[in-house]
Amino acid sequence: MKSLIRLIISGALLCPIISIAISCSEEADCSMATRAMLQCTLYTIDPVTQMVENDTLDSLTVTAYGTDSIIINNQKKVHDISLPLRYTADSTKLVFRYSKVTADTIVIHHTNTPYFLSMDCGYQMKQAVTDIRYTRRNLDSIYVSNKEAGIYGRENFKLFY
Numbered sequence: 001m002k003s004l005i006r007l008i009i010s011g012a013l014l015c016p017i018i019s020i021a022i023s024c025s026e027e028a029d030c031s032m033a034t035r036a037m038l039q040c041t042l043y044t045i046d047p048v049t050q051m052v053e054n055d056t057l058d059s060l061t062v063t064a065y066g067t068d069s070i071i072i073n074n075q076k077k078v079h080d081i082s083l084p085l086r087y088t089a090d091s092t093k094l095v096f097r098y099s100k101v102t103a104d105t106i107v108i109h110h111t112n113t114p115y116f117l118s119m120d121c122g123y124q125m126k127q128a129v130t131d132i133r134y135t136r137r138n139l140d141s142i143y144v145s146n147k148e149a150g151i152y153g154r155e156n157f158k159l160f161y
Contacts, residue, residue, distance in 0.1 A: 037151070060098060062083065
């Protein structure tokens with residue numbers, strides 16, 4: 001009889017706790033609302049065959065110009081990268097540092113269009129590249145294959161070295 005009373009009391013105490021835990025777990029799924037990024041793949045053109053081949057940089061550091069923001073910190077064996085665009089301006093200036101003395105600067109002009117996702121997730125930003133300028137110290141050229149920054153990993157830029 002005592003064990004039955006303990007079971008009833010335990011159930012009475014656990015029931016509210018379980019119901020609170022279940023009600024809190026129904027949060028909105030905002031995982032599809034992650035920040036859109038530019039996906040860049042590195043390439044080179046073989047001088048003999050004139051064929052486009054994947055390339056790898058020995059070392060790369062990418063920083064946002066004029067800030068202390070480090071996007072990529074001395075990454076080794078780089079063959080592709082993801083780059084964010086600024087929400088608060090219509091251009092993003094990035095510095096690609098290959099060594100202590102060698103760097104390229106890329107200026108990406110883009111549009112920022114806010115759109116409402118949901119009450120729980122709020123607003124997100126659609127970003128599209130309108131123009132690109134860059135220095136050519138190590139970087140040879142950039143081909144824009146897709147102007148829309150996205151969350152699905154679709155290639156935006158082909159960086160030729």
